[in-house]
Amino acid sequence: MMIKKNLLLWISAALVYLFLYLPLVIVVVFSFNDSRLNAEWVGFTWKWYGKLLHNREMLGAAMNSLIIATVSAGAATILGTLAGMAMSQNRLRFLPLLVLAPIAMPEILMGVSLLLLFIMVNMTLGLLSIMLAHITFCIGFVALSVQARMSSMDPALVEAARDLGASPWRCFREITLPLLMPGILAGGLMAFTLSIDDFVITFFTAGVGSSTLPLQIYSMVKIAVTPEVNAVSTLLMLLTLVVIVGASRLSPAIFRGE
Amino acid sequence: MKSLLGLLLLLLATPVFAGEELHVFNWNDYMSEEVVAGFEKSCNCKVVQDYYSGTEEMMAKLLAGASGYDLVVPTQNAVQALIQQGFLEKLDKGTLSNIKNQDPGFLNRSYDPGNVYSLPYAYTTTLIGFNEQRLKEQGIEPTSWAVIFDPQILEKIKGKVTVMDDADEVFGAALKYLGYSVNDADEKHLLEAQQVIMKAKPYWAAFNSSSYIKELTVGNIWVAHGYSSDMVQARNDAREAKRDFTVNFILPKEGAVLALDNMVIPKDAKNKKLALQFIDFLMDGKNAAGLSNDVGAGNPNAAALPFINPELKQLAAIFPDQEVLATLETLEATSAKIRRLKNKLWTEIKLK
Amino acid sequence: MQRKAWYKYLLSLPPMAYLLIFFAAPTFLMLFATFRYAGEYGGLAPWYLQEGGRLTMDLTLENWQRLVESDIYLRLFLKSIGYAVATTLICMIMGYPLALMIARSGRKHRDLLLLLVILPFWSNFLVRIYAWMIIFSPVGALTRMLNGLLDLIGAAPVTLMYSPTAMLVCLVYVHLPFMVLPLYANLEKHDFDLLDAAQDLGAGKWRRFWLITWPLSLPGITAGSILVFIPVLGMFAIPDLLGGTNGIMIGNVIKQQFMESRDWPFGSVLSMVLTVTAVAVVLLGSRLGARREGR
Known part of the structure; x- marks a missing residue:
């Protein structure tokens, strides 16, 4: 903890944050812009938020997106963590391939092939089929993140605990899991992000009336993406931020791997 | 949980x-x-x-x-x-x-x-939307597909033109420009159309099927190939935003695609x-x-x-009245072979 | 060591089963599709012919032949790989200091800083790209400012919109968190005592970085590079929206096969090649990473 603050490091990191937030500022600012065009600043207004409140379709789609992202990220985090832990053991040759290939596969192909599968087993397309598809492409991201963390974890810790007579489960719960937590958390966040933003795979696996926010937004592309979309994006970011910060306040231990 | x-x-x-x-x-x-x-x-x-x-x-x-x-x-x-x-x-x-x-x-x-x-x-028809004032300043009177295909005209509006990101529509327009039917499946004619497109491409800003309404309305783009209903929208938007220009549109005299x-x-x-x-x-x-x-x-x-x-x-x-309607053609369902050929020609155009 | 093995295998069972059902099975359906004919009106033609009660297979190699017929697909692949490599490198250069800074800041702020990296990505992809299009727009403030500066030094004005630069900026923007997050997860657990010890022994700042931090962070870099490289390789939305007339990548052509020319078998062929390329690159990369790490 005694590392001196490195000025150069801080400046370059700040610049990267600037890069990340420059477009975001535009998204948020334009949600208050009094022009349907989303092109230049005209004047301040709340009206897009007002309009949004009455836009059943958009709010329903946002709700669908949140449900899907939460469930898929949750399931993918559990499965991906298991895969990541198993992968750090080199003996398994097949698993890394199975985990990496979904990341490597073009989204369209995955969408189409999952569609074929769902049709083959006669499954009704809807929220469930979207979730199953999202979990599929999220597992790899979590697994890689966990594996990266795991691969340089000191195996001596676990071995020592086992030698001292701790059960595998206790070892996992009290040593491995806390140590892995930052990797799991990073993977889970990625999964959530990927799920909430996915368009291509969702398009193919969505059924009647299970529109998600990206589907809704893409349907507006042709005419104009109105500031309502900026407004719903702003609210969504705010909501997720509040939920996550709130959760980390409530149980800091889980989030910090302490 | x-x-x-x-x-x-x-x-x-x-x-x-x-x-x-x-x-x-x-x-x-x-x-x-x-x-x-x-x-x-x-x-x-x-x-x-x-x-x-x-x-x-x-x-x-x-x-x-x-x-x-x-x-x-x-x-x-x-x-x-x-x-x-x-x-x-x-x-x-x-x-x-x-x-x-x-x-x-x-x-x-x-x-x-x-x-x-x-x-x-x-x-809807697929036609040409344009920025009336900017084109007038350049002395261009858009009446034909030449405005998106003729290098001599394009020279004056380089980087201000977009065409649709759709092989059928762009080939359809080029075929019409050459005097063929939009459904012409003759390989020789398609290759001719490809040449026309290749020669014009360096002057285009982009293949754009999604945001040309906005680009026209904002004034970034002066000529856009797109759907008639979208051009109506662009014109209304430009008017509403009180621009110093108007967006207009024409059906090229050679005819166009009717959907x-x-x-x-x-x-x-x-x-x-x-x-x-x-x-x-x-x-x-x-x-x-x-x-x-x-x-x-x-x-x-x-x-x-x-x-x-x-x-x-x-x-x-x-x-369109009866006379104009006669110049419009609908796209027909094409065979797998033609679709493949068109797709290959299209990929070549984009890669060049 | 014997006792460890069984539960590691047990661990791998649930994800393995899941991926076999929802990934491997559909992939085999599509692999099979590469040998089938395209349906006249889209989709796939039946893979068997029924003649007088006898079933005969109706499969073909022509989809694979078309791949090698001309060099355009090879050129497309090379171009896409070029974009993917460039994006990965830029993400690494930008992401490393950020991840390092987060890893070295106080525990209290770390979660927040990390969250800030990913927050922009909960807004919609299209909304973010549109925001960049506003920034790049010729009438936009940034472009005008830039061209004003260029004008002062007597240089010709530039167009940002629909240029390879715009494409690259957005590719980096969209994939940056996928570099930062695994890198952070790795850097976070580095033992600061090592650095302190090195400092006590008189090693300079850069020397400490190159000798300790960098080699230790290689697994994180590998993971991050994989997560950036692969999605960029198959990307089609950004080239579609910002690429102008030349910004085509292999992803666009794959999309065309499924969405425009209704040629699913050939689309599957291109996808399979892309998937295999990507997996090969990744396995190679992680092997190199593992070797260095095991040095």
Whole structure:
């Protein structure tokens, strides 16, 4: 903890944050812009938020997106963590391939092939089929993140605990899991992000009336993406931020791997 | 965590609406919200719309068997393909009292002789939208496809032109420019069209099918190849934003692509009766007019004309007269071989 | 060591089963599709012919032949790989200091800083790209400012919109968190005592970085590079929206096969090649990473 603050490091990191937030500022600012065009600043207004409140379709789609992202990220985090832990053991040759290939596969192909599968087993397309598809492409991201963390974890810790007579489960719960937590958390966040933003795979696996926010937004592309979309994006970011910060306040231990 | 899961399950299980639902699969922004609200009121049902932005998207989903839609609005070449696949339900015309309103000029077309499976919904043309003032300053009078294909003209507006990101439409325009039919499948003619496109490409800013309305309205782009309904939108937007220029559009004198969109009912639709009811409702003159007034599409419904905004009605590019109509062609369903050839030529164009 | 093995295998069972059902099975459906004919109106033609009650297979190699017929697909692949490599490198250069800074800041702020990296990505993809299009727009403030500066030094004005630069900026923007997050997860657990010890022994700042931090962070870099490289390789939305007339990548052509020319078998062929390329690159990369790490 005694590392001196490195000025150069801080400046370059700040610049990267600037890069990340420059477009975001535009998204948020334009949600208050009094022009349907989303092109230049005209004047301040709340009206897009007002309009949004009455836009059943958009709010329903946002709700669908949140449900899907939460469930898929949750399931993918559990499965991906298991895969990541198993992968750090080199003996398994097949698993890394199975985990990496979904990341490597073009989204369209995955969408189409999952569609074929769902049709083959006669499954009704809807929220469930979207979730199953999202979990599929999220597992790899979590697994890689966990594996990266795991691969340089000191195996001596676990071995020592086992030698001292701790059960595998206790070892996992009290040593491995806390140590892995930052990797799991990073993977889970990625999964959530990927799920909430996915368009291509969702398009193919969505059924009647299970529109998600990206589907809704893409349907507006042709005419104009109105500031309502900026407004719903702003609210969504705010909501997720509040939920996550709130959760980390409530149980800091889980989030910090302490 | 358990309670959260319970909450989610509850949300999933709660039906949003208890009454009947009509599931519609339509092009983006291709329905008047007011008309939908009117129908929901009259039938005490709910219209649930899903949208697509390209024929292939729609076909991919429908043909894979993932339906559940009661009413679909495909373009004519897709109708032809869907009929040949045996995918569509024959329309029970006895229940359609407003069928008399349809303009006979749009009925009984080659893709569905006798309109057994489909009824026309709306039409658009693919044309050229442009920034009136900027082109005038350059001394360009757009009347022909030359404005997007002739290097001599393009020289003056380099980097200010976009064409659609759609092989059929761009090849269609180039074929028309060369004096051929948009459905010309002769390899020699297609190669000629490819040459025309290749020569013009260095002057274009982009292939753009999604944001040209905005780019025109903002003034970033001066000439855009796109759908007539979009150009109406761009013109209105520019006016609303009080620009120092106006957006206008013309149908090139060589002719252009006409897209005729239709209402069809899939065989596996769950609510065919309600779908027929909706079709009949949409064919009512006043309701049909809502589509033109709100979306800027052309209208195949004769009874709608009195209700359509007169300014819109007099635009030849939106409501072409018989003479202009004769220069317009609809895209036909193409064979797999031609599609492959076109795709390869298109990939070569883009890679160059 | 014997006792460890069984539960590691047990661990791998649930994800393995899941991926076999929802990934491997559909992939085999598509692999099979590469040998089938395209349906006349889209989708796939039946893979068997029925003649007088006898079933015969109706499969073909022509889809694979088309791949090698001309060099355009090879050129497309090379171009896409070029974009993917460039994006990965830029993400690494930008992401490393950020991840390092987060890893070295106080525990209290770390979660927040990390969250800030990913927050922009909960807005919609299209909305973010549109925001960039506003920034790049010729009438936009940034472009005008830049061209004003260029004008001062007598240089010709530039167009940002629809240029490879715009494409690259957005590719980096969209994929940056996928570099930062795994890198952070790795850097976070580095033992600061090592650095302190090195400092006590008189090693300079850069020397400490190159000798300790960098080699230790290689697994994180590998993971991050994989997560950036692969999605970029198959990307089509950004080239579609910002690429102008030349910004085409292999992803666009794959999309065309499924969405425009209704040629699923050939689309599957291109996808399979892309998937295999990507997996090969990744396995190679992680092997190199593992070797260095095991040095």
